[in-house]
Amino acid sequence: MTAHARSTDNSDPTRPLAGVRIVEISSFVAVPLAGMTLGQLGAEVVRVDPIGGAADYRRWPVTDDQTSIYWAGLNKGKRSVAADYRSPEAQDLVQRLIADSGVLITNVVGREWHSYESLARLRPDLIHVTVSGRADGGTGVDYTVNAGLGFPMVTGPAELVTPVNHVLPAWDVACGVYTALAVVTALRHRDATGQGQRINIPLENVALATAGNLSFLTEVMVNGTGRERIGNSIYGQYGQEFASSDGVSFMIVALTGRHFRDLCELTGTTKAVAALAKTLGADFTDEGERYQHRDALTGLFSDWFCTRTATEITAALSATSVLWERYRTFAEVVDEQRVTDNPLFSALDQPRIGEYLAPGLPMSINGDYPRAVAAPALGDDTAAVLAEWLGLSGTEIDQLAESRTVATGSDAAPR
Amino acid sequence: MTAHARSTDNSDPTRPLAGVRIVEISSFVAVPLAGMTLGQLGAEVVRVDPIGGAADYRRWPVTDDQTSIYWAGLNKGKRSVAADYRSPEAQDLVQRLIADSGVLITNVVGREWHSYESLARLRPDLIHVTVSGRADGGTGVDYTVNAGLGFPMVTGPAELVTPVNHVLPAWDVACGVYTALAVVTALRHRDATGQGQRINIPLENVALATAGNLSFLTEVMVNGTGRERIGNSIYGQYGQEFASSDGVSFMIVALTGRHFRDLCELTGTTKAVAALAKTLGADFTDEGERYQHRDALTGLFSDWFCTRTATEITAALSATSVLWERYRTFAEVVDEQRVTDNPLFSALDQPRIGEYLAPGLPMSINGDYPRAVAAPALGDDTAAVLAEWLGLSGTEIDQLAESRTVATGSDAAPR
Numbered sequence: 001m002t003a004h005a006r007s008t009d010n011s012d013p014t015r016p017l018a019g020v021r022i023v024e025i026s027s028f029v030a031v032p033l034a035g036m037t038l039g040q041l042g043a044e045v046v047r048v049d050p051i052g053g054a055a056d057y058r059r060w061p062v063t064d065d066q067t068s069i070y071w072a073g074l075n076k077g078k079r080s081v082a083a084d085y086r087s088p089e090a091q092d093l094v095q096r097l098i099a100d101s102g103v104l105i106t107n108v109v110g111r112e113w114h115s116y117e118s119l120a121r122l123r124p125d126l127i128h129v130t131v132s133g134r135a136d137g138g139t140g141v142d143y144t145v146n147a148g149l150g151f152p153m154v155t156g157p158a159e160l161v162t163p164v165n166h167v168l169p170a171w172d173v174a175c176g177v178y179t180a181l182a183v184v185t186a187l188r189h190r191d192a193t194g195q196g197q198r199i200n201i202p203l204e205n206v207a208l209a210t211a212g213n214l215s216f217l218t219e220v221m222v223n224g225t226g227r228e229r230i231g232n233s234i235y236g237q238y239g240q241e242f243a244s245s246d247g248v249s250f251m252i253v254a255l256t257g258r259h260f261r262d263l264c265e266l267t268g269t270t271k272a273v274a275a276l277a278k279t280l281g282a283d284f285t286d287e288g289e290r291y292q293h294r295d296a297l298t299g300l301f302s303d304w305f306c307t308r309t310a311t312e313i314t315a316a317l318s319a320t321s322v323l324w325e326r327y328r329t330f331a332e333v334v335d336e337q338r339v340t341d342n343p344l345f346s347a348l349d350q351p352r353i354g355e356y357l358a359p360g361l362p363m364s365i366n367g368d369y370p371r372a373v374a375a376p377a378l379g380d381d382t383a384a385v386l387a388e389w390l391g392l393s394g395t396e397i398d399q400l401a402e403s404r405t406v407a408t409g410s411d412a413a414p415r
Numbered sequence: 416m417t418a419h420a421r422s423t424d425n426s427d428p429t430r431p432l433a434g435v436r437i438v439e440i441s442s443f444v445a446v447p448l449a450g451m452t453l454g455q456l457g458a459e460v461v462r463v464d465p466i467g468g469a470a471d472y473r474r475w476p477v478t479d480d481q482t483s484i485y486w487a488g489l490n491k492g493k494r495s496v497a498a499d500y501r502s503p504e505a506q507d508l509v510q511r512l513i514a515d516s517g518v519l520i521t522n523v524v525g526r527e528w529h530s531y532e533s534l535a536r537l538r539p540d541l542i543h544v545t546v547s548g549r550a551d552g553g554t555g556v557d558y559t560v561n562a563g564l565g566f567p568m569v570t571g572p573a574e575l576v577t578p579v580n581h582v583l584p585a586w587d588v589a590c591g592v593y594t595a596l597a598v599v600t601a602l603r604h605r606d607a608t609g610q611g612q613r614i615n616i617p618l619e620n621v622a623l624a625t626a627g628n629l630s631f632l633t634e635v636m637v638n639g640t641g642r643e644r645i646g647n648s649i650y651g652q653y654g655q656e657f658a659s660s661d662g663v664s665f666m667i668v669a670l671t672g673r674h675f676r677d678l679c680e681l682t683g684t685t686k687a688v689a690a691l692a693k694t695l696g697a698d699f700t701d702e703g704e705r706y707q708h709r710d711a712l713t714g715l716f717s718d719w720f721c722t723r724t725a726t727e728i729t730a731a732l733s734a735t736s737v738l739w740e741r742y743r744t745f746a747e748v749v750d751e752q753r754v755t756d757n758p759l760f761s762a763l764d765q766p767r768i769g770e771y772l773a774p775g776l777p778m779s780i781n782g783d784y785p786r787a788v789a790a791p792a793l794g795d796d797t798a799a800v801l802a803e804w805l806g807l808s809g810t811e812i813d814q815l816a817e818s819r820t821v822a823t824g825s826d827a828a829p830r
Contacts, residue, residue, distance in 0.1 A: 013612055016604035033628065041600055055671055060651025060703050061634040069630045069637055070651070076628075135757050143654055144738050147666035148753075150745035152647075156571045156579050163656060163664050163742045164571050165647045170585035173625055177592040181599060182778055185456055188603040189431035197428055198781050205759045205777040208748075210588055212774035213448065215488045216745050217754065219476040221771040222484055226746040232567075232580045236475030236485070239558055241578060249578050251562035256470055288475050323559050327578045330565035330631045331641035333623075338563075339632065342550050344620045356636040359624035363597055363616040 014365045015042030020187060021101035021389070022046070023094070024078070025114060027054035029142070029169055030131050030203065031107040032074040033176030038105075038183060039077040040361035040370050046079045046101070046385055048094050051407040052414045053082075053378050067352045076348075076358065077373035079381035082412035083405065085111075090405045093386065099123040100389045102196070103187070105179055107131040116198045125196035127186040129179055134204040142169035145204045149211055150226070158231045175206040238263075238290040240298050241327075248310035252301075253323040257285050262320040267304035276300065346371045379412025429780045430457030435602060436516035436804070437461070438509070439493070440529060442469035444557070444584055445546050445618065446522040447489040448591030453520075453598060454492040455776035455785050461494045461516070461800055463509050466822040467829045468497075468793050482767045491763075491773065492788035494796035497827035498820065500526075505820045508801065514538040515804045517611070518602070520594060522546040531613045540611035542601040544594055550617040557584035560619045564626055565641070573646045590621040653678075653705040655713050656742075663725035667716075668738040672700050677735040682719035691715065761786045794827025 012018060020043040024035035032047070039045040049057070059070040081097070083090035091113040098104045099122040104114065109132050112118060116128040133140030143165060146152060152163035178201055186197040211217050220226045232241040232251070238260060239253040254260040264270045273284060276296055282289045290297065305313060310326065317324045328336070339345055339357060348358035351374060358372035386392040386406070400406045427433060435458040439450035447462070454460040464472070474485040496512070498505040506528040513519045514537040519529065524547045527533060531543040548555030558580060561567060567578030593616055601612040626632050635641045647656035647666070653675060654668040669675040679685045688699060691711055697704045705712065720728060725741065732739045743751070754760055754772060763773035766789060773787035801807040801821070815821045 011608060013604065013610060016600050016612075029629070036628070037596070058701075058703070060706065061630050061638060062703065063637060069633050073628045073630045073633055134753065135759060136753070139738055140740070141668055141670065141738055143649055143668055144666055144740035147656075147664075147742045148740040148748070150743060150748050151581075151583055152742055153744050155582050157575075157577075160572075162572075162658075163647065163666075164579065165649075165656070165666070166566075166581055166583070166585070167570050167642070167650075168566055168581070168585055168625070169629070170581075170583055170588070173585070173629075174588050174592055177589055177596060178778060181452070181592060181596045184596060184599045184603060185431050188599060188606065189428065191603065191606065193426060195428060197431075199778050201778040202759075204753065205757070205774075208754065208757070209759060209774035209777035210583070211745070211748070212760070212772075213451070213488045213491075214444070214584070214588075215476050215484045217749050218484050218488055218771055218773070220746050220749045222478060222768055223476060226744055227582070232578065234558055234580075235582075241562075241580070243577075249562075251559050251578075251580070253556055253558055255556065286473075288473070288477065291475065323554055323556050325555070325559035325563040327562045327567055328565060329568045329641055330626065331635050333563070333565050333626070334632050334635045338549065338551070338619065339623065342620070342623070344550060344617075344624060345627070353637055356633055357627075358633070359620075359627035362620040362624035363593060363614050366613050 012042070014368050014370050016365075017042040017184070020044065020103070022103040022105060022183065023048060023098045023101050025094075025104065025106040025108050027056040027107065029074065029172035030175040031105050031179060032056070033173065034105055034179035034183070035078060036074060036076055037177065037180040037361065039373075041184075044079070045077070046081055046097065046381065047075060048081045048083060048097065049378055050085045051082045051379070051404065051412055053412075057378060057414060063353055069353060072350050072353055072375040075375040078376060079385055080376035080378055080412075081382045081385050082379035082407040083382070087405050089400075093390070093400070093406065095119060095122060096390055097385065098126070103127045103183060105129045105183060120196070123196070125190055125194055127183060127190065127196050127199075129182050129186070129199040129201065131175055131179055132200060132202050135202045140204050142172045142203065145171050145207045148204075149207050150216060154227050154229045156229065156231070158229050160229065171203055171207045174210065175201060175203050178206060233294055236291050237287045238294055238297065240294065240301075242302060242305035244305060244310040244313050245307055246309045249327040250305065250310075250313060251325050251327065254290065255287075255323060259322050260284065260290060263301065263322050266316060266320050266322065267301045269300045269304070272300050273297065343369045348372045348374055350374045352377065377409070377413070379407045379409055382406050382408040382412065427457070429783050429785050431780075432457040432599070435459070435518070437518040437520060437598065438463060438513045438516050440509075440519065440521040440523050442471040442522065444489065444587035445590040446520050446594060447471070448588065449520055449594035449598070450493060451489055451491055452592065452595040452776065454788075456599075459494065460492070461496055461512065461796065462490060463496045463498060463512065464793055465500045466497045466794070466819065466827055472793060472829060478768055484768060487765050487768055487790040490790040493791060494800055495791035495793055495827075496797045496800050497794035497822040498797070502820050504815075508805070508815070508821065510534060510537060511805055512800065513541070518542045518598060520544045520598060535611070538611070540605055540609060542598060542605065542611050542614075544597050544601070544614040544616065546590055546594055547615060547617050549619040555619050557587045557618065560586050560622045563619075564622050565631060569642050569644045571644065571646070573644050575644065586618055586622045589625065590616060590618050593621060648709055651706050652702045653709060653712065655709065655716075657717060657720035659720060659725040659728050660722055661724045664742040665720065665725075665728060665732075666740050666742065669705065670702075670738060674737050675699065675705060678716065678737050681731060681735050681737065682716045684715045684719070687715050688712065758784045763787045763789055765789045767792065792824070792828070794822045794824055797821050797823040797827065
């Protein structure tokens with residue numbers, strides 16, 4: 001391990017991880033998101049890639065000239081080093097970067113040269129976090145994990161019998177944030193004890209734990225019944241989609257008694273709902289009963305929605321406690337104030353792509369949101385990181401680049 | 416603030432947060448999940464609820480005798496204190512618990528008595544993390560946030576024109592893990608600097624940041640085009656659902672060139688795919704082109720799937736590199752080895768519900784998974800926490816219980 005003076009100035013509360021260095025060997029969503037999140041909290045994150053890029057470097061969506069908007073989105077604020085992974089000399093350099101930083105996050109498992117065992121010899125207090133597919137060592141990606149779990153069979157219109165995939169890779173996202181959590185927890189533990197940690201987060205386990213925590217699995221084990229497909233209703237409470245007279249869809253949620261009373265009042269159904277309760281012998285102060293009788297209730301509420309325009313509905317709902325939202329497309333969202341006038345977003349000038357509003361970390365710290373920082377291009381920081389972290393001279397770096405052990409700048413790009 | 420000797424023994428690597436105390440004032444998913452996660456990492460988490468329970472104490476699914484499986488799932492391993500929030504004396508007690516612990520996580524915003532300003536007077540280095548609906552102060556829950564974001568308009572069969580909600584409250588889950596991350600990062604920052612933090616995580620910002628990070632918003636801003644509804648296909652690569660001759664659905668993903676070549680070989684379409692490439696002038700070594708021509712490719716592959724049984728398909732796929740999964744229901748999942756023989760799950764004897772397999776934290780630390788611990792019943796720990804944390808005597812606690820300022824055990828339950 002090479003020891004260097006490094007900034008430990010963490011007095012900026014919006015950069016609490018300042019002074020922490022992290023090496024990331026990754027592709028796709030979970031680990032890149034983890035590295036980006038740690039960077040947004042102030043860590044110096046170096047993503048190391050093979051020369052030519054990992055499997056995600058050209059992932060869609062892309063610009064007209066094939067620059068990946070996807071890659072730029074998940075690697076904001078990182079530094080990029082490119083090296084020839086097949087070269088023992090390059091492997092040695094990357095090992096030294098990991099030993100210097102003391103933290104590796106990776107979803108590239110099964111490579112002896114950056115296994116915990118190999119690296120802990122160089123850095124005994126290493127924090128080594130791997131994201132894998134399944135707990136048993138099997139492979140898996142978000143869309144296969146999700147297929148095997150149960151959610152697609154209960155998503156979509158009630159009359160469907162075929163599965164409906166999610167579009168959001170929700171397991172990747174959750175797994176990425178768990179990975180960031182694992183790193184910071186291990187850093188704090190190392191600060192206190194001097195001990196490193198070897199952590200593994202199987203993507204499927206994130207999904208299984210979530211399905212268990214949220215009772216989707218437990219209700220089968222306890223009650224012997226699994227969730228049914230209920231369209232856009234929310235299970236266990238009153239939540240429903242309604243369409244306006246001009247064909248706009250709204251999501252309406254009455255989570256509490258007050259919400260429900262307001263919804264009845266708004267739609268002029270207070271008496272009708274009371275009569276329905278009497279007829280059914282139901283108690284609509286109980287959210288479970290509101291759920292059980294949701295179709296009858298929806299029948300009563302629908303008239304109000306389908307005889308009003310979206311504008312009228314919006315104005316009326318805004319004056320109540322009811323939880324609601326107008327369904328929007330992504331194209332509509334980008335013009336909304338929630339994006340254009342939200343401190344989460346800042347204008348980012350992303351080289352090779354252009355200027356747009358990019359999100360930073362979705363939390364404010366002491367009132368401030370850490371701003372988005374542009375993503376590097378592959379190999380942008382190879383020379384600088386080798387010099388700063390490992391103390392290599394310009395001549396040494398030139399030789400490494402000449403032998404294609406590493407690549408800098410445009411020499412690192414796919415050919 | 417009352418200072419107490421407390422365990423700071425964090426030498427157990429699977430309990431790195433041992434010695435940390437956290438107060439949670441919460442309901443629903445995000446903050447309860449955050450508190451549970453922090454507890455699974457070793458923190459002592461006290462969930463404080465109003466006498467009779469918060470809005471989620473009876474949430475479905477429930478057992479035959481109306482015990483909430485949902486609540487038990489999201490509050491595993493916590494301690495429970497019940498107090499009458501309307502009583503100034505109870506507010507004072509809860510404030511003292513928060514001041515003692517130095518960490519509050521809550522989604523109950525707008526209450527002066529547990530605002531940052533009120534509490535920081537008692538504990539200047541407080542870590543105060545709030546989860547709110549929207550950045551502008553507006554309300555929002557997972558299903559309204561999701562409706563307003565764009566995902567429901569691109570989920571489900573391509574021919575649909577109406578929105579499809581997700582069943583997994585993905586934003587709540589991500590927000591909960593971000594909340595845990597915020598707490599641990601702030602703890603480490605406080606350890607180093609002595610400074611507390613005031614953090615706010617709007618649920619909608621978690622969703623907006625994710626949609627931005629994953630390019631759903633950015634591609635509109637850069638390319639002027641929004642994502643389309645593509646059924647169960649995966650955007651930007653080859654991923655597709657297929658049905659077997661006996662009607663079982665499979666999700667097939669060819670992420671890399673090797674996966675794709677294996678899929679062609681398996682289905683006996685190598686030559687046909689090459690001919691298709693020639694006809695179309697397409698380069699199927701490029702994942703973007705595999706995506707663009709997915710329907711033609713699916714047409715070629717389908718024959719193989721629809722003429723084989725699920726058992727035959729499973730056996731054949733298992734011998735390849737192709738990423739795949741058989742769609743399963745939740746009821747099927749619970750009997751799979753991935754649950755029954757996975758160290759993530761352990762047999763949990765949950766009072767009032769029974770014994771079942773419950774997930775712990777979805778990560779192994781030095782090879783071990785922290786085990787699941789049962790959830791309390793409301794008020795189970797009121798007396799113990801007031802004694803241990805605040806040093807109250809038995810007589811004082813009895814008086815508080817008698818005046819219903821606090822409630823213990825079954826006295827805390829809903830009436």
